[in-house]
Amino acid sequence: MVLIRQFISYLVIALLISNCNTNPPTSPDVTPTGNVSLKVRIDNSAAPLPAGKVVLMESFTNVGCYPCPITNKIIRQLSNETYGKSKLVVVKFPVNFPAPNDLFYLAAKDICDFRMSYYNVFYAPTIIIDGMLKPVASDSLSIKAAIDSRLSVTPKFTLNVISTLEGDYSADIAIKILDSSAVNINDLIINMTITEADIEFQQPPGSNGETKFYDVIRLMLPSVNGVSLRQLIDQGELSFEFEDVILSDWNPEKLNTVVYIQNRITKEVFQAGSSFK
Numbered sequence: 001m002v003l004i005r006q007f008i009s010y011l012v013i014a015l016l017i018s019n020c021n022t023n024p025p026t027s028p029d030v031t032p033t034g035n036v037s038l039k040v041r042i043d044n045s046a047a048p049l050p051a052g053k054v055v056l057m058e059s060f061t062n063v064g065c066y067p068c069p070i071t072n073k074i075i076r077q078l079s080n081e082t083y084g085k086s087k088l089v090v091v092k093f094p095v096n097f098p099a100p101n102d103l104f105y106l107a108a109k110d111i112c113d114f115r116m117s118y119y120n121v122f123y124a125p126t127i128i129i130d131g132m133l134k135p136v137a138s139d140s141l142s143i144k145a146a147i148d149s150r151l152s153v154t155p156k157f158t159l160n161v162i163s164t165l166e167g168d169y170s171a172d173i174a175i176k177i178l179d180s181s182a183v184n185i186n187d188l189i190i191n192m193t194i195t196e197a198d199i200e201f202q203q204p205p206g207s208n209g210e211t212k213f214y215d216v217i218r219l220m221l222p223s224v225n226g227v228s229l230r231q232l233i234d235q236g237e238l239s240f241e242f243e244d245v246i247l248s249d250w251n252p253e254k255l256n257t258v259v260y261i262q263n264r265i266t267k268e269v270f271q272a273g274s275s276f277k
Helices: 002-020 070-083 103-107 110-118 140-152 229-235
Strands: 032-042 057-060 086-093 127-130 157-166 170-177 190-198 216-221 237-247 255-263 270-276
Touching: 032 190, 032 216, 032 229, 057 070, 057 110, 057 270, 070 086, 070 140, 086 103, 086 190, 086 216, 086 255, 086 270, 103 110, 103 140, 103 216, 110 216, 127 140, 127 157, 157 255, 170 190, 170 229, 170 255, 190 229, 216 237, 229 237
Parallel strands: 032 170, 057 086, 157 270
Antiparallel strands: 032 237, 057 127, 157 170, 190 216, 190 255, 255 270
8 A cells, every 4th residue: 555655646746747847849049139238327307207106017937837827817917908018017037947948947047046036936926016015926806906006106216218129129218316215225226127028939838838928038137136226326327238139039029128126125116117118
């Protein structure tokens, strides 16, 4: 009887492991095809920028995660229809569990590892709102309540992000400080990310059956550590040039810049912005 139970246990474990495997589609060698330039500046003009709060949702998902398709449908509904990009922007960070060879995770491993460690993410799906709130990822009402609570916060900054694609990809990021009281500027960082808005496969790249993927992280520039807001204030403007960072398996026309100002210690995101039209 003990041997039978052990056999059944080993069989269940083997089935779970096999179900977590993914089968990424074969593709030609990925090669660099383009450059990225970013300019971030403090806007000292008299004309005010739109001052509404924009909420950041960070989603941690995996192509071998069976609950993830439900969560991804909820996210798609909220970001595209319920709120729109003017109130809610999403960045998806693929994780390496349950399927360790998730192709999106492997494509941005260092970035995803950093964000997972930053928030202590141990399971997928996980949703984090404005760096602070962690609603139930399968419960649309829980997610919506978290978003609404953050939308009610009076913003201390505005972000205006404009991207262009003329051979290479470039973005202009203007930050206006509305209220710096009760904020330690020295603790604030500017995270600048590039996501691919819409990726589709003919066959699922993983075991959970999904073929469409949205808002997937591609780059975090100039690094995963972001840029100090204090440095930007002191200098007024910072420019960055990155050669050969756009890859041949990306669609440049689907790339967007998502920027957010975050307290590196408390993790609170004070404001977000994006180049979505």
